[in-house]
Amino acid sequence: MFNIALAVGFAIASLLSPGKRILALVIDGPVLQSLPAYQGHLLMAFASYLVPAVLTFLLLRFVHAERWLRTRPAIHALLGIGNALLILYVTVRTFASMIQGGGPSFVVLQFAPFFIFPAWTLLTVGLIWLAIRSIRGRKEESEIVPRSWSSTETLGVVLVMGIPTAAISWTLFLSGDAPFRQAREAEQMFRQRCVTAGEKIYEHPQNVQSIYLDRDGGQYFDSITNGIYGGYGGGIFGEGFVNNGLLMYIEKPNDRQRVDGSTAKYRRHVPKDWKGEPVEELTSEYGVFQKSLATDQETKLGLSGTEVTIKNLRNEHIVSSLIFFTSSRHRSICGHAGNGRFSVSDFVRKSLNLTRQVPSPSPQDAMEKNNGGIHETPNPATQRS
16 A cells, blocks of 8 residues: 555655645745755655655555555556656665765766656556556445554554654754754854944045955845845956946955966056056055954854955045845845845945046947956846746
């Protein structure tokens, strides 16, 4: 009977996907995504296949389906081979996901049609055959005597459901690195860190001609509503300020020393000059400095924190500062003002009152700039299907 129940469980999983729906309701997406790949596969197999199969088995036994199901050895053989192929595929894919690099998982996916299509063909033929024989023979008197529920069946159901349930409970809730425990810790840490988050503007510079960037790049977050962001990404912005006429030039650390052989400390970029010119001394009046505030433990929990400080390089006075924290487990952000979009580049532009000073480059120049390698990381939210 369990052979039939397992086949029906696979069919239910294929047609209705109850496991995905249940997991989506019970477990937060970020928490589920934080699981190792093999644990995610095992959890999905338990919710999608095993639970429906056991419930189907219980239903068939309690209604004494053996009285009206007209099985044959050939039907059991078809269902058994189909079940075995699907179990083998799920097992191999789970083990492959335990190997880092993604290569084994890719190979398994390439061979998936050789397991899945034959399995579903056998299960479909077997279940349809069983249904036709049972309907045709519904008026025939069955020679099978219904048997009562046995202690062996009780023990089997307890073991089949109890062992995976205990393992899942330990993995998700009770172990030291349980995702739900870490999610709670991450939420507590996030709230504690957010006490220090926010932006402060002490001065309002005017006619800023150039800035020094210790890191030419920063994060951005889209579709922020009540502290929850929808999309995020990162990209360079200093050279964009220059090429769009907001600055005359920018200066940043000379990260091309090993490329062109220069030994200068800094590199100066003017419009349409993505390579830049090596220089020994800074001439910018203002500097933008970024540093990470997240500890290793916080990073493991999915937290990140950034402090952006804008200084007057002539007197070391702080013009403005920004501290913000994010939690990838909860897609939360704090330290920004209002809803909508938040980015480091917007904060820099606002703090330094950057306005267009020189004409922006022509479309042809913009094309040359892109060919030079300047780009901004696209928003992952718009890349997802």
